[in-house]
Amino acid sequence: MINFGYTASESRHIDMDERLHPAIEKMLHREPSLKECIACGRCAAVCTAGYFTGMQFYRLNLMAHRGLINEMKQAARACMLCGKCQMTCPKGVNIRHGVLLMSQITDVLDV
Amino acid sequence: MYHPFVLPFVVGFSVMGVVLVARYIYWLRGMSPGNRQRVLWGFFSRSTLLAVKEILQESLLHLKIFRVNPLLGFMHASLAFGWFMLIVGGKLETWYYTGNFFNPPYYAIFFRYFEPLTEGFWMNGVLLFYMELSLLIVLSGLSIAVVKRIRKKVVGMNNTTRHNPANRIALFFLWMVFPLRLMAESATVAVHGGGSFLTTVTSSLFLSHDWAVWLELPLWWAYSTGLGLFFLALPFSRYLHIPTEMVMLLLKKWGVQPEPGFNPEKGVQAFEVHSCPGCGVCLDVCPAMGAGINSFQSAYFVRQVRAGHNYETIADMCLNCGACKEACPVGISLESLRLDARSHLHRKANFDHRYLHGTMTLWRDTTEVVLYTGCMGRINPKTTQAVKSLLHEAGVKFIHLDEHESICCGRPMALAGAAEQAKMLIQRNRELIHGQNGQLLVTTCPICYRYFSSEYDLNIPVLHHSQFLWQLIETQKLNRHKGNLRYAYHDPCELGRGANCYDEPRNLLYTVGELVALSSERNKALCCGNNIGSLTLAEEQKQKITANTLTVLSENSPDYIVTACPMCKNTLSRQSTLPVRDLAEVMLECKEVNVAGSRTRKKQASVNVTP
Amino acid sequence: MSQQKVAIVGAGPAGLQAAATLVSLGVSVEIFERNGSPGGHLKQWHALFPHFQNATHALNPLLNGVKGITMHLGSKVSEISHNGNTWRLLSDDGLKYESDAVLLTTGFNLFDASRKEEYGYGVYPGVVTSAQLEEMFNGQRPWPFDKSLAAPKIGFVHCVGSRDVKCGNRFCSKVCCVTAVKQAIEIRKRFSDSAVTCFYMDLRMYGLGFEELYHEAQVNHQVQFIRGRLSEASPAVSGKIQVKAEDTLMGRPLKLTLDMLVLMVGMEPAVKLTAQNNHLALGKPGFGDGFMADRELNTPEYLQVTPGLFVAGACKGPASLPDTIQDAKAVSVDVYNFLKTKS
CATH class of the missing domain: 3.40.50 (Rossmann fold)
Incomplete structure (x- = not known):
């Protein structure tokens, strides 16, 4: 390979021109409370798994809304579903159900 | 002895028999090998007798419902046991009359039409009285059932199950059958005489002999048709529970074990799902009912599963508090059935807790009590503080295992239907607990407590803090x-x-x-x-x-x-x-x-x- | 024609201002106050945003404005009823009063911080509310840490009991953000080596001068603003408090040891109005009971069908002091116009 002195990397932009992924839309339909999140970070602050890993539910939810499905799915796997986040969430988001759906979402519509 | 009007009954009854046998064989074949073995061993054991006793108590007399609600119990008992009395009586009657034990089934059912005048022998008089008494008992139960549909409060129920069309059809024919039988028998009595205390009275309703002659056959046709249609609808409606419940009681007594997976048309689960009578006892005890939420109760869940409809919303929404399971008169394991449904629904859920390896320090310290406050303990500092103060006061040496970090016990995963994936959490927590050299594990969280005691197989006993505090009071280490x-x-x-x-x-x-x-x-x-x-x-x-x-x-x-x-x-x-x-x-x-x-x-x- | 009478329930800033305005318009007024003295929450306050005006300087003119007006202190109105053109008030101590109109200025209660146990209010002495901090500034309450401490570390938690469905309060209490910024600056002025951190969800600097105050806090007083909610407060060595939070902008968890944690408690309605058979009862609000809606906005039925009943101030919803005073003046004119059409 010829070295041109630089490498071309993929754009870091989140493409907001794309429509929301149908799988995500379906997920939001099945757990509408996900739309309530204001990303206050409380869920991440109390997170049991977050003590050991970078588990941050509000970020998963942002990923979902920005269409970053694969990142979201991968990050959701650390969750223990303990429900502490849900107890303290000021907006009453059903986080456990949300993460459960996130962990099994696929590119094909099947949530 | 034959008349064409028996045909609707014969056809309906035969179809029911064939369908039932076919379904039961199919379900039994779907059982796990272990369970099939248990059925074979159990068949000729004492458990069968015990099961028969329970069938008598629960499927016929409905003692459990009776204890919860006497009027409702009487309704179920009079319908089921009264009908059972009719069947036994019919058998005895034909046996006594013909001298043969085996007669065509329709002969007993339409006996009064074929043999209107049997009062010649005193034994027949007794049997006749017995039969009409049984019919009266059934009719009394039926009238309560009708009232219950119209005004549920009369039988002390706050809620009654909303039924779908198939069930309503079956219900309609079930309600029609016994009044029709009374009418048909009364017509025969009006024409030919005979009859006991009930039909002699009701036969006078026909006003004239001509009316009775004209109505007799149509009524017997109607009775036979109603009965035939009910039997035809039975294997496809909730009334499938009548035979299935009895089979399930046998299976339970034979010690069959829960089977993995979720398939309402296979194995033990099939029998459980189909033995739900939809009686609605689970509605009244459901905490959500009091809040006006009438959508996910067990009766609806089972019905949805049985009908092969989408049960996701219902399965996922329930609080799993166990109140329905506790109250279920049939003893269906509703809680585990629902969790099985959840694990089937969320079978693609994919968690990975391998990061827990080597993440926490293992302390090895000898202590009396290992205190575990769980995830939720962290948002209730007052409770944790109070427990610690009490342990200090009682002079109990303890270590607070999860003071700084905790691992979830795994029960929440099980509740979400991902019990299989909680293995890593259990293993890691067990290592931590065993690493403490403690004599007793005390937890302030009932969720952890339940899971520790049922799934963990720990080398030390585990107590909920209420149990331990009571021990301290009893041994006077704490005085109040x-x-x-x-x-x-x-x-x-x-x-x-x-x-x-x-x-x-x-x-x-x-x-x-x-x-x-x-x-x-x-x-x-x-x-x-x-x-x-x-x-x-x-x-x-x-x-x-x-x-x-x-x-x-x-x-x-x-x-x-x-x-x-x-x-x-x-x-x-x-x-x-x-x-x-x-x-x-x-x-x-x-x-x-x-x-x-x-x-x-x-x-x-x-x-x-x-x- | 005899002078028309108005009963005012509540002697906070709204009630006092309304009384003064109505009297100046020639209306006879009596005030009913359940506490032993007038002034509402304002009398416990030290300084006001955004200009650090002394609270007593704001309160005194209000108190002077009602000189000569009959004020029933310690008299808790429990029900009001309506008969023809006459309103009747009944208080717990058996007081009865008739008037031509009633003005409710019942104000707000501060959120009971012990309902959020995880923040440790009532468990750890270093955890206080914003109102208690004002009392410390006033010298009415001791500081929870040693005042000679070289560099006290103080944290503020925004939105305690506000924007929180779990507490039954969906609304934003509006004034806590700017109050926290004001208090942070006051702390920095008082303890020059102190370090102050604010944990916020969204900073709502809506009023004139508020954004400038925020700027001042960040630039001149090095107040740290962290966008994130606290998870829990736990005890640390020598009476300090350790807090854990998520820094949502950094995307990382954060921990911090503090000498004092101030909870910015939100507003809740002080009184709930319920229509009973033939009267309106003034009771204690329950979980999720909102504020009395504004007359022009979602007017509840009981306000529509009962001409002569008016509502002003923070009992209609969270409001700052200037908002409350403006509203009291405006509603007073409404009351005056109503009385004029009646006579």
């Missing part, structure tokens, strides 16, 4: 005097129905004060509304349930509402106007109380309510 504050105790689902611990918390409260009686408590206690059993219930709905539960807890205006679960406490205290405490907090607060000083204490307490 009785005050006169009044407490209402809220049974956490996972501790009460889940782990059968009802008495220790009450004993503790009784030691320091008065315990207020509630309209729903112990195994009938309502859910706080916010356990982690539900996956999808919306926050407003949860708050409605909480409000309803608080109404019950406040009904005798206690000074405090007391519970023993961090989740219940958190949920109740957010909405309650009365102060909500954990048992440990109460025990700690009562430290200085003595009999003389309890009055002043009460004053202080009421000031605390509104700081």
Whole structure:
């Protein structure tokens, strides 16, 4: 390979021109409370798994809304579903159900 | 002895027989090898006799429903047992009359048409009386059933199941059958004479002999058709529960074990799902009902599963508090059935907890008690602090295992239907607990407690803090005097129905004060509304349930509402106007109380309510 | 024609201002106040945002404005009823009063911080509310840490009991953000080596001068603003408090040891109005009971069908002091116009 002195990397932009992924839309339909999140970070602050890993539910939810499905799915796997986040969430988001759906979402519509 | 009007019955009955046998064989074949073995061994054992006894008690006499609600019990018993009496009586009648034990089934059912005048022998008179008495019993049950449909409160039920069309058709024919039988028999009596105390009276309704002659055959046709259509509808409606329930009682007595996976047309689950009569007892006990939420109760869940419809919403929304399972007169394992459904629905859920390897330091210290406060303990610092103070006071040496970090016990994963994926959590927690060299594990969380005791196989005993505190009181390591504050105790689902611990918390409260009686408590206690059993219930709905539960807890205006679960406490205290405490907090607060000083204490307490 | 009478329930800033305005318009007024003295929450306050005006300087003119007006202190109105053109008030101590109109200025209560147990209010002495901090500034309450401490570390938690469905309060309490910024600056002025951190969800600097105050806090007083909610407060060595939070902008968890944690408690209605058979009862609000809606906005039925009942101030919803005073003046004119059409 010829070295041109630089490498071309993929754009870091989140493409907001794309429509929301149908799988995500379906997920939001099945757990509408996900739309309530204001990303206050409380869920991440109390997170049991977050003590050991970078588990941050509000970020998963942002990923979902920005269409970053694969990142979201991968990050959701650390969750223990303990429900502490849900107890303290000021907006009453059903986080456990949300993460459960996130962990099994696929590119094909099947949530 | 034959008449073409028996055909509808014969056809309906035969189709039912064929369908039932075919389905049962199919379900039995779907059983796990172990369970099939158990069925074979059990068949010729004493368990079969025990099962027959239970069938008599539960499927026919409905003793369990009777205990819950006598009128409702009488309704079910008179319908089922009365019908059973008719079947036995019919057999005896034909046997006695013909001298042969085996006769075509329709002969017994339409016996009165074929042999209108049997009063010649006294034995026949007795049998005739017996048959009409049985019919009267059935009819009395039926009339209660009709009233129940129209006005449920009459039988003391707040809720009755909403039925789908197939069930309504079957219900219609079931209701028609017995009045038609009475009418047909009365017509025959009006034409030919005979009859016992009932039909001699009802036959006079036909006014004239001509009317009776003209109506006799059409009525027998109608009776046969009604019966035939009911039998035809039976294997496709909820009335499938009548035969299936009996088979399930046999299977349970033969010791069949739950099977993995979720398939309502296979193995033990098929028998469980199809033995639900949809009686609606589960509706009345459901805590969500009181909050006006009538959508996910067990009767509906089972019906949806049985019909092969989408059951996801129903399965995921329930709080899994176990109240329905406790009340189910058929003894269906509703809780595990629902969790099986959830694991089937979320079978693609994919978690990975390998990061837990080597993440926490293992302490090895000899101690009496290993204290585990669980995830929820962290949002209830008062409870944790109170337990610690009490342990200090009692001179118990302890280590707080998860003071700085915790690993979830795994029960929440199981509740979401991902029990298989909780293995890593269990393994890691077990290593941590075993690493402590303690003699006893005490946890402040009923969810952890239930899972520790059922799934962990620990090398030390595990107690909930209410049980341990009661031990400390009993062994006089903690001493408390009785005050006169009044407490209402809220049974956490996972501790009460889940782990059968009802008495220790009450004993503790009784030691320091008065315990207020509630309209729903112990195994009938309502859910706080916010356990982690539900996956999808919306926050407003949860708050409605909480409000309803608080109404019950406040009904005798206690000074405090007391519970023993961090989740219940958190949920109740957010909405309650009365102060909500954990048992440990109460025990700690009562430290200085003595009999003389309890009055002043009460004053202080009421000031605390509104700081 | 005899002078028309108005009963005012509540002697906070709104009630006092309304009384003064109505009297100046020639209306006879009597005030009913359940506490022993007038002034509402304002009398416990030290300084006001955004200009650090002394609270007593704001309160005194209000108190002077009602000189000569009959004020029933310690008299808690429990029900009001309506008969023809006459309103009847009944208080807990048996007081009865008849008037031509009633103005409710019942104000707000501060959120009971012990309802959020995880923040440790009532468990750890270093955890206080914003109102208690004002009392410390006033010298009415001791500081929870040693005042000679070289560099006290103080944290503020925004939105305690506000924007929180779990507490039954969906609304934003509007004034806590700017109050926290004001208090942070006051702390920095008082303890020059102190370090102050604010944990917020969204900073709502809506009023004139508020954004400038925020700027001043960040630039001149090095107040740290962290966008994130606290998870829990736990005890640390020597009476300090350890807090854990998520720094949502950094995307990382954060921990911090503090000498004092201030909870910015939100507003809740002080009184709930319920229509009963033939009267309106003034009771204690329950879980999720909102504020009395504004007359022009979502007017509840009982306000529509009962001409002569008016509502002003923070009992209609969270409001700052200037908002409350403006509203009291405006509603007073409404009351005056109503009385004029009646006579």
